[in-house]
Amino acid sequence: MSPSVVPTRDDLVARLRVRFADVPAENVRRCVDDLWCCCTHLGVRPEERTIERLAASRLTGVVRGGRPPYPDGRPAPMPTGSHATAKRPAGARTPIGM
Numbered sequence: 791m792s793p794s795v796v797p798t799r800d801d802l803v804a805r806l807r808v809r810f811a812d813v814p815a816e817n818v819r820r821c822v823d824d825l826w827c828c829c830t831h832l833g834v835r836p837e838e839r840t841i842e843r844l845a846a847s848r849l850t851g852v853v854r855g856g857r858p859p860y861p862d863g864r865p866a867p868m869p870t871g872s873h874a875t876a877k878r879p880a881g882a883r884t885p886i887g888m
Contacts, residue, residue, distance in 0.1 A: 798838050799826065806842065810849045817852070821845050 799822060806818050825844050829836035 799823075802838055802842055802845075806845055806849065809846065810853060812853055813849055818845075818849065821848050 803819050803822050806822065807815055810818060822841060822845050825841050826836045
């Protein structure tokens with residue numbers, strides 16, 4: 791990786807960490823790194839604005855997708871048949887069959 795890319799990526803992670811304070815810092819960094827690698831793999835130049843927009847969209851989904859806790863702080867139970875408890879064929883556990 792070229793030295794000029796690293797500060798840009800670090801600045802981007804820092805900005806997203808401020809916007810998504812509820813998401814662990816390592817998850818924000820991993821999201822940015824994943825999108826950066828995806829763009830490179832697809833032959834698309836990873837532009838900072840594009841990566842930030844895509845990462846913000848993903849992280850918004852993470853924040854909104856979390857189950858809210860009960861008022862006393864207990865975590866909400868997973869519904870019956872959720873992906874955590876449901877039995878699925880082996881092919882359904884592949885990344886494409888998520």
